[in-house]
Every structure is written in C-alpha cells, then in structure tokens.
Amino acid sequence: MNEPQHLRRAALIWLVLTVVSLVAAWIIGPQLASWGSIPPVASNRAEDVDKLLGIFTLLSIPVFWLVVVFAGYAAFTFKSDGRPDRDGPGIRGHMPTQVTWVIVSVILVSFLFGYGLYAYNSLQSASAANTLVVHVNGEQWLWNYSFPQYGNASSTTLELPVNRPVRFDITSTDVQHSFWVPAMDVKQDAVPGVTTHISATPTQIGSYEVRCAELCGVYHSYMETPLLIVSESDFESYIATLQSGGSARIASPANALAWMVPDADSRASSIREGWVA
Amino acid sequence: MRKLVPSYFAGAVLGAIGFFLGSQYVTHFIGAGNAPDGPNFDQQGLVIGFIGLLFGWLLGIGAFKYPFSWLLAMKDPDHEEEMRLAGKDAGVMRYFRFTTDHKVVGIQYLVVTMLMLALGGLGAMLIRTELITPGAKAFPTGTYNTIVSMHGMLMILTTISFFIGPFGNFVVPIMIGARDMAFPRLNALSFALLFPGLVIFMMTPIFGLIIMNGDGGGVQTGWTVYGTLADQTGIGMTPLAAGVLLIGASSIMGAVNLVTTVITMRAPGMTWTRLPMTVWGIFGAALLAAIGTGAFSADLLLILLDRIYKTSFFYVATGGNAVGAGGGSSWLSQNLFWFFGHPEVYLIVLPAFGIVIDILVVFGRKPLFGYKMAVLGIMGVVVLSFLVWAHHEFVSGWAPEIRPFYMATTEMISIPTGLVFLVVLGTLWRGRLWMTTAMLFAMSFIWNFLIGGLTGVFLSDVPADVQLHGGMFVTAHFHYTIVGGALMGFFAAVYFWFPKMTGRMLDERLGKIHFWGTQIGFNVAFLAMFYVGLQGMPRRVADYAPIFAPANFVISIFAFILAASILVFFYNVIASWVAGEKAVANPWGAKSLEWLVPTPVPLENFEEIPVVASGPYDYGEPVDSGKPIPAAGGGSAGQVAG
Structure with missing residues (x-):
C-alpha cells in the first residue's frame, strides 16, 4: 500500500470514531446528572458550567482520536517483525502539515480562551437588589x-x-x-x-x-x-x-473527640451522626 | 578497614553521631520542650541535629577532603589525583563514597531514585488500602493525611530527580561528547545531599507519628504545604521541610551543573541543532529546576522559621492555638509554592518528551520529524511554564482580575505541547517499528499524556476549574501526566539505557509483563478516578460518601495490579543486573554518541574527544518521491571522525 492509501484509511477510521463518539457524548451527556455521575444541578452556575464541560468534551473528542488513530495505525501497520533490517523513509519534516498543525492549534486555543472568558464574565454578573x-x-x-x-x-x-x-x-x-x-x-x-x-x-x-x-x-x-x-x-x-x-x-469532629470510640468504623459513623445531632 | 574510610558506611556512622550531638546540644545547653511564647526547642533540636547529621555524613564519605586541602593551600590536585577521586581502580567501592565520575553518580542516582519510587509507591498502596471501602478503617485520619503528604512529596522528589539524576548524569555528558560534567565535584555533592535529605525526610513518620505527637503529629498538609496549616501541624513537618530543603539544594546543584555542561562541554561539531532531543529535554528541565526550586526552598525556610521562631510569615490568626503574632498571608505561601510547583511538573515531564522522541526515532528507524519544531515545543514549554502558576489559585480569591491572563497562558501552553505530539506522530508514521519494551513504554506515553493534556484543558478554564478544583478529577489529571507521562518515560529510558549503564540487558519477557500490567492497572484505575472526580469526590479524604464507593473499589484493585507489575520491574532490574544477558556496545542500532563508546564505558568516556560531523537522527532510505527533505544538522557522513 502506498502513502496516500495509508493516510486515507487512517483518516476514515478517525472520522468514524469521531462521529460515533460525538453522537454518544451528545446522547449520554444530558443523562449524567440523573445517573449520579455528576453532582445534582441546583444553581445557575452549575447549569452554565455543565454546558461548558460538555463543549470541552465535544471539542476534545476529535483531537483525542486524531492522535490515537494515527499513532495506533502506525503501531499496527508499520510494525516490524523483530529487529528491522532496513530503515524507514528519510522524512525529516513536511512543511504544509507542520504549518496546518500550528494554525489549527492556535485557532482551537483562541476559541477555548474566548469562550472561557465569555463564560467567566457572564458568571461575574452584577448582583441583583434582592441578593x-x-x-x-x-x-x-x-x-x-x-x-x-x-x-x-x-x-x-x-x-x-x-x-x-x-x-x-x-x-x-x-x-x-x-x-x-x-x-x-x-x-x-x-x-x-x-x-x-x-x-x-x-x-x-x-x-x-x-x-x-x-x-x-x-x-x-x-x-x-x-x-x-x-x-x-x-x-x-x-x-x-x-x-x-x-x-x-452541629458538633465539630474536634468536639466529638471526647466521645469517640476506639474502633475506627464506628468512630467514623459516630462523627457523621454528630453533625445531625 | 582502610577501605571503609571514607565510605557511605563511615558517613552513616558519623551522620548518626552528628545527629545525636546536634540534637543533644540544644536539649542540654539551650532548652527543652516548647516555651509558650518563645522558640520551639523540640524542633530547634531536630533541625540542629539534622545539620550535625549532614556534616557527619559529608565528613564520612570524604566530601571535605579536597576543600580542606585547598584551604590549607596544599598543591592543586593533578590529573592522577583527579582520576583517583573519580574512582579509578576503586572497584565497587567507588559507588559507596564521594566519587566525581559522572557515570558513578548516574548509577547512584538510579538506585536511590528507584528506592524513592518504591517508598512512594508503598505510600500509594497504603492510600488505596484505606480508600478501598468507605469509612476510615485502616488508619486514623491524621495518620492517613501524613501518608498522603509523604506519598505526594516523595513522588514529586523522585520524579524531579529520576531523569536529571540517572540519565542527565550518566548519558548526557557522553551524548554531547564530553569527558565528564562541567563541575564533577559539584555533581558528586549534589548526590551526596540527596541521600541524607531522604533520610531526614523519612524521619517524618518516626518523629511525627511514633515518638512525639501520635495521630495528629504527622504532616497534615499534603505536598502543597500551605503555610497556615504547615505552621500548625505536628512535629513531623520539621523533618519533612528540612529534608526537602536539602533535596532542593541538591536539585539546584545538579541543574546548574547540567545547564553549564550542555552549554560549554559539547564536543567540536556538536552544534545546538545536532543535540539529541534527550539533551534538549533534560536541558529544559534543568533550567526550570535551577530557576524555580528557589521559591519552594524559600517557602520551606519561612515555614521552619514560623514553626521554630514564631516569625508569622504565614500565620494569620492570633489567640487560641495561634502561632506567633499573626498578620501573615496564606496567599504568600500559595504563590511561593506554585511559582515552583507548576514549572516543576513540566520539569518532570520535559525529559520524558525528549527521551520518548529519541526512543521513537531509534526503534522507528526513521529521522526525527520536524527537529526544530520539537526544540521549539520543549523550549516553548520552558518559557510559558513560568507564566501559568496562578491557575492553581483560581479559587483562592487572590487577584481575580488577572485570572483571564493565567487562563490564556495555560491554554497557550497546549500549543508547544501540541508540536511535540505532531513530531511524535510524524516520526512514527511509516517507520519500521521495532516493538521492544522501551518502544512500548514510549508509545504508551503518547496515549497517557494525551489524556493528561486534554483533561488539563478542562482545568485551565476558570469556570470549569471552580467545580473540578480540589477534587479527584485533578488528582487523576496530574497522575496521567506524571505517572502516565513521566513514569512511563522513565521506564522507557531504563529499558533503553540499562544495557549501556550496567552492561547487561533487561529481560524482555518480564518487560512485556511489566508493560501490560502497568498500562492496564494504571489506565483503569485513573480513568475510574476521573469518574469519581466528576461525581464530586474531594481529594485527600480518608472517608467518603457511599456514592463514590464502586469507583473507588475499582481504583484500588487496579492500583494493586499496577503495583504488582512494578514489582515485576524491580525484580527484572535486580535479576538482570546480577545475571542478565551481557550487552554489546550498541544493542539497539542507535546513532547518538553514547552508543558508539564501548560498554562498560571507560573512565573518561572517549580516548579522544570526538569531532561530530552529523546529527543523531540519520536514519532513513530516500523518500519514495525524490530526495529526502534536508533538515538542520543534516548530512550523512560518518558519525564520529577522529
């Protein structure tokens, strides 16, 4: 197989995995709170931040699969059986790839920063009169x-x-x-x-x-x-x-020391009970 | 008997005597116990004991011989004498005394950092034993906090020194074509301080938990040693702070020495663009250590002063069980700590970047993809890492106005890190990959550090960090970078350079068992830890709510698998060192200079200093579509001329 075929095949695997993961994340994300996988959502802040975490997750999925698929593809396809008897091609760089990589990462980082700043500022809103x-x-x-x-x-x-x-x-x-x-x-x-x-x-x-x-x-x-x-x-x-x-x-655990029992298990539960006394 | 003086054995005896005399001096001539408003004599006694220990040790191992003969204006040592100091004809004893040969120091570091790794790992196992089920059953909470603090601190000290120490000392001078480090005596001294530092550090549980205060007496602070709590915590804090101060001094000495060596000792023709990436990575890390460690040393010194002489740098409150006059600042402590603490995590991982890239090149049989990009990546991280520390203080209340700045710098650091990922992918692509254990560990670095890096982006964002800060998500994130990144890089480096350092091959079959056990144990344990972190489990607790129980059970079980596989590694190292297959000079077919000298490496490395005519990455057949793209340091003439 020649170079473009390898590249096309790896890109296709990347695309499939990315789309599947994005769809899965889209479906699973909103259920997490009801499964107890994230804390209950009981304030405006929590709603905003959960949205933010969701967007970061969606953005990191393609990046994650890009690295994993290309490294994994190389590991399985270009593996040599034991000690290699000859070298790989003498590629020392590929300017278009390098430039694209830098540009894309700058764009991603700018977006992360811009969106984070927007979310940060909207959470710092001026306090209402009835605060x-x-x-x-x-x-x-x-x-x-x-x-x-x-x-x-x-x-x-x-x-x-x-x-x-x-x-x-x-x-x-x-x-x-x-x-x-x-x-x-x-x-x-x-x-x-x-x-x-x-x-x-x-x-x-x-x-x-x-x-x-x-x-x-x-x-x-x-x-x-x-x-x-x-x-x-x-x-x-x-x-x-x-x-x-x-x-x-509520009794502080420090105050609870006096009546603490030596057995660690019941001590822990007595401390917990101490708070609701 | 003549052989034992000077040696570590004499150093241990004199050190013990020094500790006894130093601590008794305070008790007998200055005072005992704790004066309510005055100095704390218990701790003063300990600290002066530590100073006695250090001097006894240095005297016993022979570190003072040359400074004193110089002071007494005896003649300067000639080359013959220098060679004796470097361990010529001393046999195995050269590993047990103050020896200047960089290879001896490298081996000493390798053994001691592995010992530290084992101790820190033991701490991790104790933590996971406690957390396997809810309820503080295994340890009282104060003891648990001490274990957490010691695990954290010990692992940080280990990971700081386990590249710069063994590989920075043994490999880097040969890689750049030098006969030794720039300052051989400073090099020997930097190791000579690490060992007593470790001994003093390990006195923490002995004095804190056993001899003096009981459960509350250990270190309650975690490795971050925030001042308000560090001032208040039990006597175990004093040996911890003193030990880490000493190890910090050792680390600065080693770093300054490495930076100087790389700048001044390169062989003719070893230009900056021909340096192997390992050298770049360790060079960057040494720069960070040299600049950053001082802030932490200052922090620890202020804590000791606060605790012993009530200077109140950090303590705020007055009355009650307050320490000193009050009026201190908790933010001062946080800033001093994190100004060191964040560059420090890059210090840990930068050598791994370089080493992993080099290993991928050697076992991929392909030139490095984008040399300048890789250098830019590493040096970009060096610069940016000093501008991000306040992201650890997004919820501290300190200077809210500058949070966006630190959010920007923190996210920017993913750009140079991303360059390293492109270099790695480009190097792997279409190579002829030879899947040795070293190569497997180098490849696992990509997966693990990718996860560590991506989750770091979540934490760099101020609003997201507010929720995740101080939780298990953070713990999982930095274990992915430090264990999944740096420790895997360390294992790769050990499998790679062990033949050169010891003259024996590590067992590849045990290596594969080690690799798979480590990867499976580590990844399942810490992915589950991300999950409890998202659920909202806080860090550093001995007990937790039932909702966190299933994931914690999984974490503990897989952490034990991880530990078992690392025991396989230790067995492999010991067994192979004693009776492994003999190594040839260049078992991997690598092209950097250290593989071109004989194994075992002769005392002064090179009979004649080599003249370097090409870079370390001259692999490769001509590219399909024409001639190879030339890069910096190109050329294909013989590696070593002369």
Missing part, C-alpha cells in the same frame, strides 16, 4: 454561617431560599479551607485574614451538602455539612428559628 448575603466562616472542622441582613442570625447548618441570588462572603478563623457546594458549582477558598466572594442563584429545592475542598488538618475528611435549598417561606421560618436561638449546633 441574600451569607457570611461563611470556616473553622477546623465545620462551617459557621451568619445572615447580616437578618440581624446576624447565625447557624452551623445552611438553608437557602430557591431562586434568590446569594452572595457568600467567605473567611476562616484558623487555616485555609475551601467552601464547596458541588450541586451549586460554588467553590471559593476560605482564607484567614481576608474575605473572598462568590455568587450563585439556587434553582432546585432539595437537600445537598457543603464540603471543605482544601486539606485543613486531621479531620478534613469529615468537614462536610448539609445544605437545604428551600422555598422562600421555609427560609423565613428557618431564619425565625435562628433568631429565637432555636438552632441545634
């Missing part, structure tokens, strides 16, 4: 919340009203933590000494979790507390409970 402000304070190993618009009512569990923009003002009292709500696509480090910000609008009522995403010491694994996204009226009653001092404070 709910939540002060978040990380502490080894739990989160403290307070609501400055509601007389600094405070709690260690978080409830948020659905469809109302939220701005988190985040800091830490001891070491660096990271405030992560996987379902809302919110992640922002809690840095001691400064206040950092991130905004999102919850869109789905439900029960989710808040995690620490930055290794923060012995019990980092257990720095995980519940988050409820509730209706406006449920949120009002949550605030009312907090203001009357009626909130149950």
